Amino acid sequence: MEVVxxxxxxxxxxxxxxxxxxxxxxxxxxxxxxxxxxxxxxxxEALAAKVASGAVDASRARICQLDEYxxxxxxxxxSYRSVVLREVxxxxxxxxxxxxGPDGTAxxxxxxxxxxxxxxxxxxxVDLQLLGxxxxxxxxxxEPCSSLASRTxxxxxxxxxxxxxxxxxxGDIEQVPHHVITQGIGTILEARHxxxxxxxxGKADAVAATVEGPVAAVVPASALQLHPHATVVVDEAAASxxx
Ligand code: F6R
Numbered sequence: 001m002e003v004v005x006x007x008x009x010x011x012x013x014x015x016x017x018x019x020x021x022x023x024x025x026x027x028x029x030x031x032x033x034x035x036x037x038x039x040x041x042x043x044x045e046a047l048a049a050k051v052a053s054g055a056v057d058a059s060r061a062r063i064c065q066l067d068e069y070x071x072x073x074x075x076x077x078x079s080y081r082s083v084v085l086r087e088v089x090x091x092x093x094x095x096x097x098x099x100x101g102p103d104g105t106a107x108x109x110x111x112x113x114x115x116x117x118x119x120x121x122x123x124x125x126v127d128l129q130l131l132g133x134x135x136x137x138x139x140x141x142x143e144p145c146s147s148l149a150s151r152t153x154x155x156x157x158x159x160x161x162x163x164x165x166x167x168x169x170x171g172d173i174e175q176v177p178h179h180v181i182t183q184g185i186g187t188i189l190e191a192r193h194x195x196x197x198x199x200x201x202g203k204a205d206a207v208a209a210t211v212e213g214p215v216a217a218v219v220p221a222s223a224l225q226l227h228p229h230a231t232v233v234v235d236e237a238a239a240s241x242x243x
Pocket of ligand 1: 034035036037039067131132133134135140
């Protein structure tokens with residue numbers, strides 16, 4: 001695992017966007033796994049700026065989701081499908097066909113999970129997977145004590161994660177779904193390159209446990225230590241508890 005400390009979130013976004021652009025220059029139809037939430041926004045802004053300036057042609061890139069809420073109606077502005085379309089697919093000038101994600105509206109959620117793992121494999125696997133980290137150390141929505149070998153499946157969000165995400169639902173925790181479909185930790189570890197961005201003091205404990213603690217299901221992000229090519233980019237605040 002390599003750890004890169006940057007001055008701030010903008011610098012982290014720029015660094016990772018450049019790594020993604022370099023990948024797309026090498027492999028124009030790369031499959032890019034994206035995360036949602038606040039942390040990756042500077043990455044998407046920097047990457048969209050590179051596309052707009054002609055620094056990279058991402059027109060053949062493919063995008064896939066890490067996770068999705070279960071039970072939000074199709075087209076709900078906070079479904080991760082809507083979020084990724086708004087924050088990544090449209091700014092990069094891609095069309096919906098270049099984008100895949102788990103179906104959070106499926107009647108048979110288990111079948112939707114299995115179908116998504118199969119679709120990722122059929123697409124040739126994820127070339128670069130972006131990750132954020134929860135204050136409790138989750139990646140995707142693999143909450144603490146998720147199996148390190150887990151596959152895409154339905155999970156129940158912890159109260160802490162629902163509190164953290166209420167800001168996307170008018171601050172009303174009642175509106176935050178209880179369930180999600182998430183790529184499993186085993187699924188995530190199959191991506192060729194994992195890039196985790198963590199910014200802000202609130203992530204400092206989780207980052208220290210991820211990077212310097214033992215590999216343990218209680219800190220799902222610590223599974224990155226098992227990956228042959230994992231990069232953890234942290235700003236100074238998020239790095240503040242590293243030894
Ligand atoms: C979202 C996701 C989550 C977030 C994490 C951090 O797709 O997979 O693991 O990355 O909850 O969220 P933010 O960046 O909002 O602090």
